[in-house]
Amino acid sequence: MAKANRKLLDDEAIQVKRFEINELFTPSTPVTTRELFAGRAGQLMRIMDAIAERGRHVILYGERGVGKTSLARIVQFMIPSQTRRIKYIRIQAYPEDTYTSLFKNIFRSMSFRHPGDDDGPIYNVADQYPGSITPADFVREMSGFSESEIPVIVIDEFNEVRDPDARNVIANTIKALSDDGVNVTLIIVGVADDVSDLIKEHASIQRCTEEIPMPRMDTKELRDVLDVRLKQLDFSIAGDAAWKIINLAKGLPAYVHGLGKHACLQAIEDGGQLHIAEKHVDGAITALIAATERSFKDAYHSATRSNQPGNLLRQALTACALAKPDDDGGFFTPTSVKEPLSAILGRQIEIANFQNHLQAFIDHARGAVLQRRGEPRAYRFRFAQPAMQPYVIMRGITEGLIDEEAKRVLSHPEQPDLFEVGAAYAALPIKKG
Numbered sequence: 001m002a003k004a005n006r007k008l009l010d011d012e013a014i015q016v017k018r019f020e021i022n023e024l025f026t027p028s029t030p031v032t033t034r035e036l037f038a039g040r041a042g043q044l045m046r047i048m049d050a051i052a053e054r055g056r057h058v059i060l061y062g063e064r065g066v067g068k069t070s071l072a073r074i075v076q077f078m079i080p081s082q083t084r085r086i087k088y089i090r091i092q093a094y095p096e097d098t099y100t101s102l103f104k105n106i107f108r109s110m111s112f113r114h115p116g117d118d119d120g121p122i123y124n125v126a127d128q129y130p131g132s133i134t135p136a137d138f139v140r141e142m143s144g145f146s147e148s149e150i151p152v153i154v155i156d157e158f159n160e161v162r163d164p165d166a167r168n169v170i171a172n173t174i175k176a177l178s179d180d181g182v183n184v185t186l187i188i189v190g191v192a193d194d195v196s197d198l199i200k201e202h203a204s205i206q207r208c209t210e211e212i213p214m215p216r217m218d219t220k221e222l223r224d225v226l227d228v229r230l231k232q233l234d235f236s237i238a239g240d241a242a243w244k245i246i247n248l249a250k251g252l253p254a255y256v257h258g259l260g261k262h263a264c265l266q267a268i269e270d271g272g273q274l275h276i277a278e279k280h281v282d283g284a285i286t287a288l289i290a291a292t293e294r295s296f297k298d299a300y301h302s303a304t305r306s307n308q309p310g311n312l313l314r315q316a317l318t319a320c321a322l323a324k325p326d327d328d329g330g331f332f333t334p335t336s337v338k339e340p341l342s343a344i345l346g347r348q349i350e351i352a353n354f355q356n357h358l359q360a361f362i363d364h365a366r367g368a369v370l371q372r373r374g375e376p377r378a379y380r381f382r383f384a385q386p387a388m389q390p391y392v393i394m395r396g397i398t399e400g401l402i403d404e405e406a407k408r409v410l411s412h413p414e415q416p417d418l419f420e421v422g423a424a425y426a427a428l429p430i431k432k433g
């Protein structure tokens, strides 16, 4: 294990360190610098290949919070460009957007001078289109980039767009760009389980697009998120403390940021320490729960409220959050809830004992904290909001639903079974060095 940093900070140094901690951990904003971006090598390589190949475009999709926006932003710093200039434009889509409003937003970031008039006035491309914009207009403007430029255009949160026309025409637009061999790469980003949820006509553009699913982070990537920041801050961390943060995050980097930040703050408040012990992570869990958005607390409350004393809704929801998913979409079966629920209640539990609870969790009157898929007898469930899952586990910890023994399992890589999330979360080797 890495050597523990035994240095202690004085009051003034604590203030400085606190500022740096808050800067480096960004639980609610995408990563914008290359140094702080962890993992995602495979996805990044596929995007780079698409950028390099003329006529190839990208569709990047996955669950909310897995790091799509961060990846789409970091791309601009990864393109090797000794001789050519990168022209990176990123827009965010909103529910009320139309084809015209989306592409006008892109045009707004583009300006030009009349050829041969190097000192002349600068025009904005958007101003040339007071009316509506068609795919042909877009392709024409995109053809205007010079060969010394590498234009990359990102449309983020494309899933938000409601206008069916805008959603349909995007496939044609990609096709037209590709057919014309235009020197620009379009990257469409959105929340979706399946590429066809994001772009209906995707089959027609498959040969000119790189369809990249963005999974939750694996253990190593999560560990990297934590390590680069701790290193910059000159913090060390105990192996079980790191494991606990990573195991709780369930593949969602925002929780590594949130828990990492609060664990650092707990450590410096604990006598100016620069070493994170497991107790600091426990403190971080409490602090993070307290600081969590109202909407999560409300969702938890609606899902578990009951006027029947002794009801087991909270225990059942906690067990669902701990259930081992059977794929990378986060779905679990009722069978997989049996083991964690039995561990929580300290007695053998059968599906019949919590069937009603699952029913309650998909009930819209209770906020539908879970989604259900599949056929009766083969139902699968998952948290409607991925970020709810770690929240529910942490609530279970702070409310004492998960006992000491179960908590111990949580912080021990050699017995990750009860709390494991799929194969990617296999035993974490604690870094030497």
Ligand SMILES: Nc1ncnc2c1ncn2[C@@H]1O[C@H](COP(=O)(O)OP(=O)(O)O)[C@@H](O)[C@H]1O
Residues within 6 Å of the ligand: 026, 027, 028, 029, 030, 031, 036, 037, 038, 039, 040, 063, 064, 065, 066, 067, 068, 069, 070, 071, 225, 252, 253, 254, 257
């Ligand atoms: N590669 C990464 N390295 C470190 N942190 C990341 C990485 N990707 C995402 N994050 C963090 O995870 C959270 C969610 O990232 P974001 O890019 O907004 O996800 P999405 O767009 O998929 O919802 C943010 O707090 C962000 O800082």
Ligand SMILES: [Mg+2]
Residues within 6 Å of the ligand: 068, 069, 070, 156, 157
């Ligand atoms: Mg995003």
